Amino acid sequence: MTWTDTDLKAYKVLAACCLGNLASGFPVNSFGTVLLYVVSYLREEHGSDVRSSGVSFVPIMCTIILSVTMFTGSLLEYLLGYTWSLIGVSAVFIASLMLNFVALNNFGAIVVIYCILGYCEGVLLVTFLSTAMEWFPRKRGLAAGVSALGSGFSGFVFSAIQSAFINPWNHVPDHAPYQGYPDEKYFSQKDLLKRVPQSFLIVSAVSCVLLSIAITLVSRPTEDEKNQLVGSKLKLINSDPLLIEADYQPLKMVKSLHFWIFFIVFGLGRCDFIFMNSLSKVFGESFINNDHFLATTGAIGGLMNGCGRFAWGSLSDILGIQKTLMIQTGTLTLLMFSFYATKLGGQAMYFVWVSAIIFTSAGGFSLLPAAAMTFFGNKNSKLKIGFLYVSQGVGALLQ
Numbered sequence: 001m002t003w004t005d006t007d008l009k010a011y012k013v014l015a016a017c018c019l020g021n022l023a024s025g026f027p028v029n030s031f032g033t034v035l036l037y038v039v040s041y042l043r044e045e046h047g048s049d050v051r052s053s054g055v056s057f058v059p060i061m062c063t064i065i066l067s068v069t070m071f072t073g074s075l076l077e078y079l080l081g082y083t084w085s086l087i088g089v090s091a092v093f094i095a096s097l098m099l100n101f102v103a104l105n106n107f108g109a110i111v112v113i114y115c116i117l118g119y120c121e122g123v124l125l126v127t128f129l130s131t132a133m134e135w136f137p138r139k140r141g142l143a144a145g146v147s148a149l150g151s152g153f154s155g156f157v158f159s160a161i162q163s164a165f166i167n168p169w170n171h172v173p174d175h176a177p178y179q180g181y182p183d184e185k186y187f188s189q190k191d192l193l194k195r196v197p198q199s200f201l202i203v204s205a206v207s208c209v210l211l212s213i214a215i216t217l218v219s220r221p222t223e224d225e226k227n228q229l230v231g232s233k234l235k236l237i238n239s240d241p242l243l244i245e246a247d248y249q250p251l252k253m254v255k256s257l258h259f260w261i262f263f264i265v266f267g268l269g270r271c272d273f274i275f276m277n278s279l280s281k282v283f284g285e286s287f288i289n290n291d292h293f294l295a296t297t298g299a300i301g302g303l304m305n306g307c308g309r310f311a312w313g314s315l316s317d318i319l320g321i322q323k324t325l326m327i328q329t330g331t332l333t334l335l336m337f338s339f340y341a342t343k344l345g346g347q348a349m350y351f352v353w354v355s356a357i358i359f360t361s362a363g364g365f366s367l368l369p370a371a372a373m374t375f376f377g378n379k380n381s382k383l384k385i386g387f388l389y390v391s392q393g394v395g396a397l398l399q
Contacts, residue, residue: 014146017129017214024120030155030159033163036173044193062121064393067122070122076089094204094207126382130373133369140317141366145309167292183287249380266388270364276361297354302358368388
């Protein structure tokens, strides 16, 4: 098999898209791990009466904003151009992350910052996803999976970085302030709490470096490159008739039955992912007295998040979108139905179920954009993915 310059450029861009999503996936994918640290910091250092249950809506809010505003990435690209829109949104994203260092003493400021982060993540996500699939027109599931893998791995990478920096001593929550709620505990150790704001500066620096590399390498294919990609043997996996594009106009797509079927399926699947991402550690704290184990489970969950996006996206290139969705949703239903039993099974069962649920639910992140471009065509890809992604916001509201 001969590798052309276009083939090599396609894989370089795919790697850049994965890297960009890794850098920008922090707000939604890592908040569950640092939630208890942030709440403990607010309570112990600034006298706030906020509770973990009252903060768990933050990643849900990010998801809603991310989902319902994602399509505006098309408008920004039209106004600023492809590269400058990426640079501008990335700059706002990094600045917002850094603001956590000084704003972490005010819960209202945290909410505003995460609204901005959610918007930026959505625009960056749809840009990198659509770009990756344009370079791989006959491997859309794989391209979406690899690109979304970066966003999934962000939970693994940033959770590990923040947990290692904030709590290297493996302190456990030791303060139960509410009678009648003995399982609701918070950290009170001063050496741990003072590190919470500083951890956001580290995250900002890492994200800045990764986004800079991604923006330098990423670009959309030219018309000549698109023609070469369609005929390249590297891109041909099967002869699925769904690869013959209809190129629906966005409004026509919204009126189609397939759109609403996908909308409902992806929206409901998002509920499971949000629950695991925002509350699985809080649930684990109720019967597992080992913070390092829970942080490690969250980090491995981030790893499973990325692997699941790649695996389910690749499987859809082989089986097709519909069959893959049937397998994914059926498996997820069984796992969620039995999750509460992990209280009886202990640490081992909790670890396996959290990993399996995140791995399975993560498939929606690669199947959704692949479905949008496979069923409805390449034109206006950001708008089409953005419209279908609104289902994620609806799913977050149902949560």
